[in-house]
Amino acid sequence: MQAVTLAEFGPPDVLRLTDVPDPRPGPGQVRVRIRAAGAQPVDTSVRRGEAPPAMRGSLPIVPGNEFAGVVDLVGDGVAEVAVGDEVLGWTMLGAYAEAVAVPADQIVRKPADMPWEVAGAMSASGQTAHRALRELRVAAGETVLVHAAAGGVGTAAVQIAVAWGAAVVGTASEANHAYLRSLGATPVTYGPGLVDRVRAVAPQGVDAALDAAGRGALDASVDLVADRDRIATIADFAGAERLGLRGLRGGPGARSRERLGELLDLWSRGALTVHIGHRLPLADAAEAHRVIEAGHGRGKVVLLP
Structure with a gap:
């Protein structure tokens, strides 16, 4: 072959x-x-x-x-x-x-x-997003910040969180803002001034944050999320160690038939594309x-x- x-x-x-x-x-x-x-x-x-x-x-x-x-x-x-x-x-x-x-x-x-x-x-992005949101204990009625929300993991995380009843703020370039709105997220542009832009669209505060981007996203997340145990990254492990945050790597339990089955159920119901x-x-x-x-x-x- x-x-x-x-x-x-x-x-x-x-x-x-x-x-x-x-x-x-x-x-x-x-x-x-x-x-x-x-x-x-x-x-x-x-x-x-x-x-x-x-x-x-x-x-x-x-x-x-x-x-x-x-x-x-x-x-x-x-x-x-x-x-x-x-x-x-x-x-x-x-x-x-x-x-x-x-x-x-x-x-x-x-x-x-x-x-x-x-x-x-x-399988990969979907299960990574699902696991991260479970570990961050994202629940209905909460607000979650997803960095790099238009990427593979971000796209899955936005839709899963919305399906669970959470509000989502997603960072992306301007070109991807309409795309994020179509997924149910409120888009904001990343870069300098991010913390103020997130606070403007989420005056109720942010309960959890998932970083799939790196590039300083964790520092902004620390300013926005009160509980550091509810901030995680799949992209900036050095930053996670520096700030005492969760760095989510693959390994035993990161993927499973049950987790993938939940994703397929969401897809079948039209809640995950x-x-x-x-x-x-x-x-x-x-x-x-x-x-x-x-x-x-x-x-x-x-x-x-």
Whole structure:
């Protein structure tokens, strides 16, 4: 099969489309022929050699941590999944490929009416946002601030919080303000003066803040949220350590079938959409990384084998 491999750390051009052996599912695993795979900011960290410990591997590496496709092989001991099932799921590495072998408990059945590109981009950002909002204890009637609200995680976080009955203030560039309004958020422009702009649109105060941006967002959040235990980042871990705030990294419990099932339920009810900002062939993984690293993007980047 073909896969995007990383033989050395560096800029996007180190990503190469190469021929690699087809994976074989072990006991408790299935093999999925991939129809779509999401590209994430964490994948760019893998490429640069800066990935969190759970996502490090020996070179060469096949990046990619979310996918959707069709099961074509089932390992021993798997009874709940059959060849031909359409599924979506997650992995730590390996999704920038035509096929991936994963534990059967890391996939769920794809709704029949869900487009492949949406299914391929649902798991990572959606589960990251869901977990963060749960850990921040966001509840109905509260106000939550989401930094980088137009990105993949931000888009999911806005919609999940709104579905839970919270009011959302989202930071984004002016070009994405109408988009955030369509999701149910009140948009504000990031940058100098952010604290005053948030206070102007949320005079009732801010109960929790999720930083998916970095760039000083945590300092602004500290000025706006009284309880520091209700401020978290997925983008600025040095800032979180400096300020004594939550830094949310991936790891055991960060993703689960149950969490993904909740997201699919929201999607089925029309409460959660996945905006696909860029659709690229697998061979253009380097361009996908350039798009992600440029920032200011809207929604998700999807690779199509």
